[in-house]
Amino acid sequence: MTEFSSRVEQMSISGIREVFEAAGEDAINLGLGQPDFPTPVHAREAATEAIDAGEADGYTSNKGTRELREAIAAKHERDNNLAVDPANVIATAGGSEALHIVMEAHVESGDEVVFPDPGFVSYDALTRLAGGTARPVPLREDLTLDPATVEEAITDQTAAFVVNSPANPTGAVQSVEDMRAFARIADEHDVVCVSDEVYEHMIFEGEHRSPAEFAETDNVVLVNACSKTYSMTGWRLGWVTASHERTERMLRVHQYVQACASAPAQYAAEAALSGPQDPVEEMAAAFERRRDLLVDAFAEMGLDCPTPEGAFYAMPRVPEGWVDEVIDRGVVVVPGEAFGDEGEGYARISYATDIETLEEALDIMREATAAVQ
Numbered sequence: 001m002t003e004f005s006s007r008v009e010q011m012s013i014s015g016i017r018e019v020f021e022a023a024g025e026d027a028i029n030l031g032l033g034q035p036d037f038p039t040p041v042h043a044r045e046a047a048t049e050a051i052d053a054g055e056a057d058g059y060t061s062n063k064g065t066r067e068l069r070e071a072i073a074a075k076h077e078r079d080n081n082l083a084v085d086p087a088n089v090i091a092t093a094g095g096s097e098a099l100h101i102v103m104e105a106h107v108e109s110g111d112e113v114v115f116p117d118p119g120f121v122s123y124d125a126l127t128r129l130a131g132g133t134a135r136p137v138p139l140r141e142d143l144t145l146d147p148a149t150v151e152e153a154i155t156d157q158t159a160a161f162v163v164n165s166p167a168n169p170t171g172a173v174q175s176v177e178d179m180r181a182f183a184r185i186a187d188e189h190d191v192v193c194v195s196d197e198v199y200e201h202m203i204f205e206g207e208h209r210s211p212a213e214f215a216e217t218d219n220v221v222l223v224n225a226c227s228k229t230y231s232m233t234g235w236r237l238g239w240v241t242a243s244h245e246r247t248e249r250m251l252r253v254h255q256y257v258q259a260c261a262s263a264p265a266q267y268a269a270e271a272a273l274s275g276p277q278d279p280v281e282e283m284a285a286a287f288e289r290r291r292d293l294l295v296d297a298f299a300e301m302g303l304d305c306p307t308p309e310g311a312f313y314a315m316p317r318v319p320e321g322w323v324d325e326v327i328d329r330g331v332v333v334v335p336g337e338a339f340g341d342e343g344e345g346y347a348r349i350s351y352a353t354d355i356e357t358l359e360e361a362l363d364i365m366r367e368a369t370a371a372v373q
């Protein structure tokens with residue numbers, strides 16, 4: 001029998017999926033990484049109009065339609081004060097594919113990639129898939145990533161480090177000083193800073209800043225997506241933007257693994273990015289109310305939880321056995337170790353669900369907390 005590649009044998013199915021499978025059908029699912037809101041109507045309509053007009057039947061340019069890439073460039077000017085050339089944008093199948101092509105284009109076999117632990121599960125897996133060596137680094141007490149920790153982890157083998165703010169699974173938001181420091185590290189050490197900004201608009205405290213604003217070299221590669229911002233996870237539309245040289249290398253990978261992002265999704269994304277932004281603000285306001293509910297309830301239960309300043313996750317420190325007690329009682333939460341070794345002793349709670357359901361889940365967590373204390 002043909003053996004499997006050593007790259008794939010090093011990877012396993014995400015721990016998140018295992019939790020879903022272990023939970024009963026009627027369980028309250030606080031494990032999901034997607035907003036519980038509909039995609040804005042104007043985005044849906046742009047896709048259906050393109051489909052009806054027969055404009056979405058064929059391949060688009062590998063990088064995506066000119067109009068979508070112009071909308072992405074305009075978004076970066078509006079939200080990030082960044083001048084992005086539409087020629088240096090590749091529309092991808094979600095942020096996931098964007099992260100994949102960044103790694104494939106920059107990570108040589110044996111190269112190291114530094115990323116936060118606990119951190120989004122793809123950083124480790126995609127590093128390994130590219131033949132690289134994963135270098136997870138621990139977070140500060142408040143669950144943000146310390147630039148000094150990143151700098152200490154950099155060796156001659158380092159190809160890239162990943163910054164993710166607001167972050168999955170912690171909800172932590174990096175300060176502007178941190179972002180400036182990440183840009184300096186990328187410049188001074190001549191390594192790529194992959195800035196994963198998919199939760200950019202889900203922010204309650206402070207403001208989102210990109211290391212791309214501060215870098216003096218072309219070493220920051222920016223990944224973003226419509227998935228979380230516009231509740232479009234099912235559409236699979238993200239993008240990556242970087243210098244011409246880097247974009248050209250990433251395009252080589254993208255053209256063979258994807259050809260182009262789904263055409264109907266490109267029309268929807270263009271409308272989402274350039275149309276009214278109120279649905280985004282409404283969603284962020286709802287997440288903030290839920291965040292407050294959760295943080296107060298955890299404090300009352302005696303669980304220590306750094307206040308999440310963005311995304312839609314909270315990551316309390318939990319006593320041993322807590323996750324199992326909660327899951328056994330019918331609420332799905334994800335054990336922190338699914339996001340890296342340093343996640344042990346934490347649980348990730350997604351609050352992408354309505355207040356009523358959250359209150360029901362919190363009652364169950366209160367019982368579970370009492371049971372393990």
Ligand SMILES: Cc1ncc(COP(=O)(O)O)c(C=O)c1O
Pocket residue numbers: 033093094095096097120164167168196198225226227228233237238
């Ligand atoms: C931090 C982070 N980056 C990237 C992604 C990928 O998002 P998508 O491929 O759905 O656009 C996710 C999804 O959960 C995420 O949490």
